[in-house]
Amino acid sequence: MITHDTLKKIDTHWAVLAVGNEKFRQSILQFSKSKLVENAVGEQLALHLDDSFNDEDALRRLAMAYEMVAIEGMHDFINHTDNDELQDQFLAGSRRAFEIYRVLEFPENDELKFIFHLLHLSALAYCGDCWTDLKHIYDDYSDKIDNLLPDKITEWDQRILFNLFDCWVSLFRKNSWQDLTNITTAITVLRDEQDQYENDYLKTDSNNESQAKSMRLMSLYHWAKATELLSLYTLQGEPADIKSQLDRHFKLAVKISGDAGDAQLEILLRWMHASAEQMVNGSIWWIARTINSKATRFITNLANQAKPLLELLPPQKIAVKELGLLDPAKTAVVVDMPTSGGKTLLAQFKILQAVNNFGETKGWIAYIAPTKALVAQITRRLRKDFSPIGIKVEKLSGAIEIDVLEEDLLSDAESFDILVATPEKMQLVLRNHKIDRPLSLLVMDEAHNIEDESRGLRIELLLATVKQHYQAKANFLLLMPYVENAKTLSRWLAHDRDAGLAISLSTSPWQPNERIIGMIKKQVSGSDWTINYQTLVTSPDTIHLKGNHQIGETRPIPVSQSSANLSKIVAGCAKVFANRGTSIVVAKTKPNAWSLARVLSDNMDDLENIPPQILLVQNYLKAEVSPEFELIKMLNKGIGIHHGDLSDEIKALMEWLVEEGTLKILCATTTIAQGINFPVSSIFLQSYKISVDAKYSRNMSHREFWNLAGRAGRVRQDNIGVVGIACDTPEKERELIEYVKESTGDLTSRLIAILKLLEERGKLNDLESMMYAPQWEDFRCYIAHLLNEKKELQATLNEMDQMLSNTFGYSELKSINPRQSEQLLDATKKYTESIAKNMGNVARADMTGFSVESVRNASKEIDQLEYKLITSDWMPDSLFGSSESKLPDLFSVMFKIEQLNFTPDEEQGRRKSRIADIAQAWIRGETIQDIAISFFDGSGSDEISKVYKTIYGKLANGGTWGLSALSRISGIDFDTLSDEQKRQLNLMPAMLYHGVKSEESVLMRMNSVPRSFAEKLGSKFKQEVENRNVVTARQYLRGLVDSDWNTATSHSQYLSGKDCKKVWQILSGEAED
Amino acid sequence: MSEILPAGKANYQETHNGMCIQGISYSEEDLNQSAQVVANICFDTRGQEDFENYILSLSDTGFSPIKTILPKIRDWQVGEGFAEAYLTAHFSCDFPWSNNRDLKNPNSSLTGADMVGFHQGEFAFGEVKTSNEQRYPPQVTSKKGDGLNAQLKKLCHDHDGRWLLVQYLFHRVKGTIEYKKACIAYLKNNHNFYVFGVLVRDVDIKINDWDYLKKHLEVHGETRVSLVALYLPKNDGIQKLHAAVLSKEAKS
Known part of the structure; x- marks a missing residue:
């Protein structure tokens, strides 16, 4: 697999060192990145680079050097030798070579050269786990590809070659089931045409030439057969011995072309062979072999969708194949994966495994998502994928009570296999034992919310509850982005020391796409103003292009420079970038979101043709809200709104419009960072601070920021995601520069964070009375629950240490700060003793989700x-x-x-x-x-x-x-x-x-x-x-x-x-x- | 019988626009001495067998078997073998992969160079033309598409084509010190390579053979392109060499 280490290692390979010293190579890489950015967003962003390096020849040499690194390991990769190091070298070299080759000029005037070039580039991308980046290259050249008409070519070898090119474009793109099905047809047609064209092609004066041409054809025939086999496998997962069959045909094709001295064909075939190998490795069929028959049906279903899912994203592949996601001995798996890395599919595999293990006891799976919108989104996705194979999915409403209809649902063993809910709701279900069936698996999405100030403790205690009551049988799957201590978390949740598994891929080199993250500010020139963009050095890495770049033209929003405030600046950025795909503008507050939408609305034209999707949403808004609702007119311009003071339905419809590609700009608040599942092209933030209330704001946590920034750029579409944060004072600029540099760090328990705060304020000795503060509310509820379960004070006190150890915070505290853990234990015991005086209230608290104090107060x-x-x-x-x-x-x-x-x-x-x-x-x-x-x-x-x-x-x-x-x-x-x-x-x-x-x-x-x-x-x-x-x-x-x-x-x-x-x-x- | 090609007699030598040009002539005796060396380069005893197996392998592809026969060795192949032997012996070139020449397609625009190897620690690429045409320069030097001028121009200036040859060679000799050295030199500067253009003739010795190339070929660097004309005995030198090489084939 490709890791930062393998990438670093190949930088010291003799071929790479031969190109020049590190400084020189850095200049080359910087040059290649600037070309990439320019190609992608040159229309929106005028680059003014500090470094004027532009040596195309050096660029080419560095690409060759990395390719040399790759081909040194190619044999080991194709033949699965024991030499893992060389195999990794092959993958890493391919990746680096692709990153440079992609910015080099395409030979557009020579069709044959074009074909070879594109196939070579595709192979490098594929082998370098960058196939998602290929999509935009294919988009850029779609006209050229479509205009290559194999049917018009009569020269037989070229006719085959052009047809095979078409087939491989379909294999690399995997756009539709039909495209792939057409491959078999295309190869069959070639076989039928052999009689018609072959004799003419082979007719020459020279036996030698005829011989050489024969060899070229034989090589192409083997390639055609391999292509057909690969397409069948991609679609149906058969034949099962695909790798050995591919090996046979590719090796013959390579050998024959080599013997014929046809260097170009031979080299290409070697790359195609490696790509085919990689394609099989990533195929959902290859992965499915490790699960069960239900998984095969699930995958058949995915493969047959309108937009077929036939291949796993690189991090998914690594998680399943190399890091043991589906190892049945691992009872707690924590997956730390970049945003848009495809966590849900991993959860689905794990769910299939759990469903398979239900056996005779009718088990169930809890799927927890942080917001109502995400609960709805996940339910839709799971239902769509699972209902065809008979797995039932239900969701619970966001209300923190279980109504009678939900009671009916929960008590009916036949009604669902998977239950999706928010943490608060699931907590009620689990604490009150509402489901009389064994919990097999708990999936927690966006589990980094454990550190959230207002909900973190609740989420941690929910997990502790499951550990307390269901651990013997329930497994855990936590999904989260950018968490460095995933291992600690998995160890906490696991049944025993060896049963935890952390899959850490957030900081792996694979990202859905490249990104530029920068500061946006106003540049004043006389009475005019422009928007200046400066990329920043970030952790994790993003593209940094030193210089002052300009977004759009002068006065992107036609106001005087004195009126060009932060709102106008971000609105201007969104307006410029909206032509490239949906842009999200993140406002500090909900009223700000509206006012940004108004600024944009005043400065943008109505869409030429309003798409039917927008018309539908407009009609919905007229019926459900009001025909005068301001959003309706904004939608005419492709502008949407998304924030907490809108109904869940409106938010879901806004998200749908983005998914459908019909919205140009979505004006939102920071709540959108919370696990939206729709990638956008660019994101502009008014600030990286979140308003807590009218007076106070806080910095977005780094994890929140990266979770949001990670949405910029679309997998398979844009190769560059653009993120901009507005600044209007030198102080804010300095702060921002430091902010994006800091790493996301470890996930910490709120329990520890609260204790740390008390310690800083010197209040730790008074923990017993401090425990009545609002921030301890969830903890107190948990204690009431433990007491209510035990029913008896002494037994509760006796087991308190053990029960508290089920929480992440206390278990960590015991090893890092034993004294504090004892203080916490003492205070907790005292609190328990105090509430035990009225067990009726304790029971009522547990039943309602109220704290004992709230129950008392309400009574x-x-x-x-x-x-x-x-x-x-x-x-x-x-x-x-x-x-x-x-x-x-x-x-x-x-x-x-x-x-x-x-x-x-x-x-x-x-x-x-x-x-x-x-x-x-x-x-x-x-x-x-x-x-x-x-x-x-x-x-x-x-x-x-x-x-x-x-x-x-x-x-x-x-x-x-x-x-x-x-x-x-x-x-x-x-x-x-x-x-x-x-x-x-x-x-x-x-x-x-x-x-x-x-x-x-x-x-x-x-x-x-x-x-x-x-x-x-x-x-x-x-x-x-x-x-x-x-x-x-x-x-x-x-x-x-x-x-x-x-x-x-x-x-x-x-x-x-x-x-x-x-x-x-x-x-x-x-x-x- | 010598295993090294005789040096022949130097007839002319000059440099022109960075190209080193020379003409060498051979006697009949020289030819006889050369036959075994050239035969070693030209013949591939496995060729026929492999070719038949390739045809049989098509049954797995769904395509019909191809009906062709393995041809006999041709003049141009003998010429290439002679050229390679010459460059190896007298320019200290090393062409580690020159088998199966008999299967090569002489006209395909997709093929690489006639020779790919090393010279003075760098890559060496060579093209060979054999001609008994009584014209100076012969048309094989000027022909569009696959004339010597076009081929050498491609070697000098087509980065991508050259890179294919570098890879092609790598798959055959990877890991050797010689390859690594040449590759490092090439990656430092992709003008660090040598090009050889060889003409095999059995006509009068005239430097005019190079007139077209002298006028049209633009080289990639000073003293990095060598043009060598090898003059076999007049009128039937090529045929004689051919016959001599074939006689060796029977013995090998």
Whole structure:
């Protein structure tokens, strides 16, 4: 495999040293990078380099030197000798050679030379694990490739050669199943044509010439056969002995061309042979041999998709083949991989392995994703890939309570194999043992959130809970980018010392593409201004081109230089780069995101033809939000918005538009860094600081920054991703220069971080009382849970040390700071003793997810109400529909529970009746526009943002959790309730979460039906289907025909039945008909 | 019988625009002495057998077998063998891979050079033309496409083509000190190589043989291109050499 070490090592190879001293070679490499950048973004970025080195000849020599390094190891690579060093040398040399050859001029005027050149370059890319970079080269030369018409050529050897070139372009590109299927046809046609063309070709005056021509043909015939075999294997995974068959044909082809003195063909064939070997190594079929029959069906399914997946990305291949991802003895695997490296597919392989091991016990797999949007995205992906092979995938809503419909789902052993949820939700499921089946595997995506200030501890403790309760059988798979101590994490989670496996590839030389990361600032010249771009030295490495480069023309946004603030600068960058592919502008705050979008909107033209995807989203917005919603007009210009104060559906649709390539610019906030799975062409940040609240901001963690920067550049499309961070003072510039240099570092437990902070403040001796601070809330919940599980104080205290050792923080602390670990243990024990005095509250805390203190607080507040809450007060009809509703009072209780996070700055939301009124309007089905007008005095973007903020920021989170918890704390005796009452009570939070007023509508919403149509479709569903649950609702929706959708949308003037169905398909991940 | 080609008699020598030009003549006796050395270069006893096996191997490819016969050795091949033997003996060249010459395609634009090897620690590439044409210069020096001028020009100026030859040689001699030395020199400066153009003639000895090349060939560096005309006995020298070499074939 290619590592930094192997790359470094070949730099001291005699061939490389022969080119010149290190300084000279550095100049050559810098020159090649500048050419690469210029080719990729020359239209947007005018390079003014400090170093004027431009020796093309030296460039060529260095490329040759690296190729020499490669071919020295080629024999060992092709023949799988024992000499790993030479094999690695081959791969590393190929990579370096490709990196330089790709910037050299193409022989465009000579078709034959062009063919040989492109095939040679492709082979170097392939063998150097850079095949994702090939895509753009093929794109650049697609016209030229398409204009090579083999059918017009009558000279037989050239006719074969041109046809084989076509076949190999398809093999390298792997664009479609059809392309690859055509290879077999093309070779069959060549066989049929042999009689027609061969005799004429061989007719010469000279026997010698005829002989030599015969040899050329024989060599080509063997190559053709190898090509056919490779295409069949790529498509179907057969024949099983592909490598030996390829070896035979390629070796003969090489030998024959060599004997004929045909140096050019011989050398090319050697490279094709190596590429074929590499292609088989990376083929999903070759990888699948190590798993099981289900995996084969899964892969058959992937290979048959419209955009077939036939080959693993280099880091995926390394993870599975070389680093033992699927080793069954490894119970905890931590995968540290670069953003866009393809972690999800690795998780899928691991899941298939786990499903295979379910055996007779009907196990299940927990898949945890950090945000609701990602939960939805992952569910869509898993469902699409797994449902054809009978693996069932369900997701849970983002509400921190388990409603009755979810209860139904969790208790039905047949309903799912994989459950996807946020950490908070999964914690409720696991702590309350909601699933009576063995947990086989826990997959945690974006697991670096363990160090997140607000959620990190919760995530760590969730993992600790699984270790505590399920470790005997459950395995772990943690996926994360840029984590240097993956090994420590895997050792923590593993059953025993040897069962942990860390797969560290974030800092491997493979990256989805090259990147430039730079500072953007205003350059003033008289009354004019331009945008200056300076690349920065970063860790991990990116391309650094010393000099002051200019983005776009003078005044990219037509304002005076004094008005050109940071917003205008980043907007200007995005506008210039948008022509190259989607650009993301990251604003510091949500209002900033809107104002950036406005600046851009004012300065960009409407799209010439608005794509149907955008029209669909516009219609959706008109129906679901408001026909006047500002975003609709922005979309005319290809500008989108993505931030926390928008509905999950809108965000998902924005992401879909990016995936479809229809958005030019997406204006977002830093929350977009949190695991979006859509790569973009360029990213411009207003700042690398994140606003914590109105007053404070903090630096993005380095991991967050790289996770975001890693999205710049598209795998298989752009060869250069561009990232720019705006600066407007020398001090900020200095800070930024240092910031990007620092490494991402180790992942640390929040527990350790909090203790460190206390130590710095000299408060560690007072840990017992400090433990009541908000940042310890999750820890206290965990302790309550442990106590509730044990039921008995002394037993809990006796095992406390052992139980705490299940946390990452405590287990680390014990080895790095034993004294502190003892302090923590003591304080924890004292806390346990204090809460044990009221075991009822402990049980209620564990059941609701509240801390014991919150339970106590809530009980006290409820007791202070002027009346006693009775069962009927909790029924949805009463709570959401009656003028006697107790909802305002319940909100007043919730406002006093800090854990629910009704932040005090919410002046409007603090008014209890107002938020209760909004909740009622939301459930009644009032439109977002109506709610905005009624409660926020307008329906502009700001007001609509406020509505979403109230609904998704307050009602859907704290509101649903609070109501659900309060209903359990309020003293109702659940045992006396009828089944129907229990059902209604348990449904109430889900109605609030989804903004609908019936069980059937909730089922529709759980299956991604837009809210405006959920009631109508829900009541139709109720009439037509007796057994109603999440799964039958989805089946029902799948079975609806166009006329059904038309009926459901008949009241909407904006969204037709067909459109509504399409939106549902996008949001639910259902395949199109 | 000598294993080294006789030195012959130097008839003319000059330098012109960085090219070293010389003419050497051989007597019949010289030819007889040369036959074995040239035969060693020209003949490949495995050629026929391999060729037949190659044809048989086609049954696995789905293509039909090709119907051709292995031809006898030709004049131009004997000429090339003679040239190679000369450069090896008298220019201290080493052409480590010169087998199977009998299978080479003389007209393909894709082929490499007639000779690929080493000279004075650097790569050496050579092209050979055999001609009994009574014209000075003979057309083989000026012919478009595969004339000596075109071939030498390609060797001097086509980086990519030359690089193929360097690789071609590598796959045959990799690991040798001689190769590494030449390769290092080449990677330091890709003008560090030698080119030889050889004419094998059986006509009157005239320096005019080189007129076309003197006028048209632009070399890549001073004293890095040598043009050598080897004059065999007039009228039938080439045929005689051919016959002599063939007689050796029977013995080998």
